[in-house]
Amino acid sequence: MAACLSRLHHISLHVSHVGNIANYLVSKLKFDLFAARHTDDVRQFAFRRGAAVFLVNERPLKSGLTLNGETRDLQDQPTDLYNNLHNNSENGHPQGCLYDVETPYSVDTVCNVCFEVQDVERSFKALLDQGCDLLVPPTVVQDSGGAVSYTVVKSIVGNVCHTLIDRTKYEGNFLPGFNHITNLSTSVADSDKSGTVSHFDHITYACPTNTTSQVMQWYDRCFGFKRFLLDSNEDEGEGFVLNGDGIGLRLTAMEYWKCGEAGMKFSFTDKKEPECKFVVAESLPGQGSNQLDTFLTQHGGPGIQHIGLYTDDIVSTAHAMAEAGVQFFSPPPTYYTEVKRQEIEAAGQRPERLAQHGILLDTDMRHDARDQTAENRYLLQLFTKHVFEEETFFLELIERRGASGFGEGNIRALWKAVQANMEKEKEASAQNSPDAKSGHH
Numbered sequence: 001m002a003a004c005l006s007r008l009h010h011i012s013l014h015v016s017h018v019g020n021i022a023n024y025l026v027s028k029l030k031f032d033l034f035a036a037r038h039t040d041d042v043r044q045f046a047f048r049r050g051a052a053v054f055l056v057n058e059r060p061l062k063s064g065l066t067l068n069g070e071t072r073d074l075q076d077q078p079t080d081l082y083n084n085l086h087n088n089s090e091n092g093h094p095q096g097c098l099y100d101v102e103t104p105y106s107v108d109t110v111c112n113v114c115f116e117v118q119d120v121e122r123s124f125k126a127l128l129d130q131g132c133d134l135l136v137p138p139t140v141v142q143d144s145g146g147a148v149s150y151t152v153v154k155s156i157v158g159n160v161c162h163t164l165i166d167r168t169k170y171e172g173n174f175l176p177g178f179n180h181i182t183n184l185s186t187s188v189a190d191s192d193k194s195g196t197v198s199h200f201d202h203i204t205y206a207c208p209t210n211t212t213s214q215v216m217q218w219y220d221r222c223f224g225f226k227r228f229l230l231d232s233n234e235d236e237g238e239g240f241v242l243n244g245d246g247i248g249l250r251l252t253a254m255e256y257w258k259c260g261e262a263g264m265k266f267s268f269t270d271k272k273e274p275e276c277k278f279v280v281a282e283s284l285p286g287q288g289s290n291q292l293d294t295f296l297t298q299h300g301g302p303g304i305q306h307i308g309l310y311t312d313d314i315v316s317t318a319h320a321m322a323e324a325g326v327q328f329f330s331p332p333p334t335y336y337t338e339v340k341r342q343e344i345e346a347a348g349q350r351p352e353r354l355a356q357h358g359i360l361l362d363t364d365m366r367h368d369a370r371d372q373t374a375e376n377r378y379l380l381q382l383f384t385k386h387v388f389e390e391e392t393f394f395l396e397l398i399e400r401r402g403a404s405g406f407g408e409g410n411i412r413a414l415w416k417a418v419q420a421n422m423e424k425e426k427e428a429s430a431q432n433s434p435d436a437k438s439g440h441h
Ligand SMILES: O=C(O)C(=O)Cc1ccc(O)cc1
Pocket: 204, 251, 279, 281, 291, 292, 308, 381, 396, 406, 407, 410, 411, 414
């Protein structure tokens, strides 16, 4: 039996210095810092915008992490991950990284998707039965707001783990052990927040060639995720393949099954929350190096390549973020001419407004004879440049107007813009210092 997930709770990052990413999330993406936890050896900060929550964990310097990922000097750091919570300090509060494991990772990374479950013990047993690697056994943490239990399972995608928590007996604002942070500048920040970001729309994994089916099977077996088709051109067996013209990409998507919907626990008056989809991307050989290969090399293995943030007004959201200094990829200006211009106008959008920030539009061509509005279904997307020093993780803004998949045209446009940018950066770094190693620090 698979473990039963109720909803996505947060996504966590592991970074060497929290400062840069905190500044990016707060000043540029307009997230609010709302909870924090400090111990002698770890700092954890939670940021929220709408239902989208990022938990940023700062790697402890004490553990003596080296750039190639080896650990040393561990006599005062438990190597056994199970111990990192049982190593309680005198005041009885757990030490170490709560609700996650301290992964000895050499670069900044987004690596834990935390789900709420109804029963941690049962989920733990179900995953053990499936042969999963459980990194933290069921563990209870409490403070004055109540108690939360959790377990952590390693996925088969690179360094990606899943924390499963039950917070139904907790009344605090985030999780036990965290201090609530009151945002004194809320009123100022709110006036600055034109557009909205309401939730995580999708999470895209970068995986090596020929590994997609293993990943899909693992998520089906362990969590009951179900495949869905991204595009009318998608083949059931092959996935959504984009090939030729410098692109070699296979996309396959899955959604998680919400046990609560079938059960008695939720009444039908409960508002249905939008679900976060998962996309598995692998590169196809023969089209040269691309953004997926770059990710795998610079990240040091498979993992979370990007996250789509849902907005119901991409133009305003993009405008506010660009004003705050977020850098986005833009297609060449010719993108907004001729056929695409007509398509944008047919969708009721203004080409100039989209062109201002590089917003891409794709019409959903799937035709449903019963649905008279089929021709008005489309999708708007905009991609940021990489968030960390390495060319690894990036974010996306997405506004869906009736389209549930992804657009081939948008993916091709993004792919080309990234490729052009990579070449430009390579040229620039070759000119500036012939020996400079680009990307890494
Ligand atoms: O289009 C999207 O938003 C996707 O998530 C699909 C995708 C996956 C990997 C890429 O390198 C580019 C696009």
